[in-house]
Amino acid sequence: MVSLKIEDIKNFTSSLxxxxxxxxxxxxxxxxxxxxxxxxxxxxxxxxxxxEEVQEEGIGEFSRWKKLKPICFSLxxxxxxPESFRIEFALNQEQKxxxxxxxxxxxxxxxxxxxxxxxxYGHGELHCVTGVSFSVFTMERSLELEWDSEAKAFLKNSxxxxxxx
Numbered sequence: 001m002v003s004l005k006i007e008d009i010k011n012f013t014s015s016l017x018x019x020x021x022x023x024x025x026x027x028x029x030x031x032x033x034x035x036x037x038x039x040x041x042x043x044x045x046x047x048x049x050x051x052e053e054v055q056e057e058g059i060g061e062f063s064r065w066k067k068l069k070p071i072c073f074s075l076x077x078x079x080x081x082p083e084s085f086r087i088e089f090a091l092n093q094e095q096k097x098x099x100x101x102x103x104x105x106x107x108x109x110x111x112x113x114x115x116x117x118x119x120x121y122g123h124g125e126l127h128c129v130t131g132v133s134f135s136v137f138t139m140e141r142s143l144e145l146e147w148d149s150e151a152k153a154f155l156k157n158s159x160x161x162x163x164x165x
Contacts, residue, residue: 023066084122
């Protein structure tokens with residue numbers, strides 16, 4: 001796990017709420033605090049979509065950021081900055097498997113529950129925090145270090161300026 005302080009908040013939030021940089025990430029949960037506290041559970045409600053919609057749109061356990069982004073943007077935009085917001089992203093299954101394969105196959109996809117990127121804004125600062133969840137017990141931490149490096153490279157290649165804390 002690593003915490004990355006975002007240096008250019010305006011550029012980052014533009015990429016987050018207006019651009020498409022994070023669109024394919026899954027949303028586990030989002031919270032925006034303005035005049036009220038708004039919390040979104042990213043779990044997709046079973047039975048809401050038809051089987052055809054699920055297949056065509058690739059709808060899974062969690063909603064993609066692209067779907068929830070307009071709702072969250074409507075909560076943060078305006079004359080006043082939000083008091084805080086946090087978004088818990090996860091890689092989708094395809095992204096997770098691609099990342100694990102890039103590591104040479106030493107990690108089975110079923111052994112890794114999730115690869116996460118948390119975004120937290122508050123007190124005028126914005127941070128990205130990485131995380132890994134395993135479905136098996138392991139003392140091995142190489143995957144966490146690889147995910148930390150991958151997240152840093154993703155931000156850097158996207159023109160996001162950050163410092164490590």
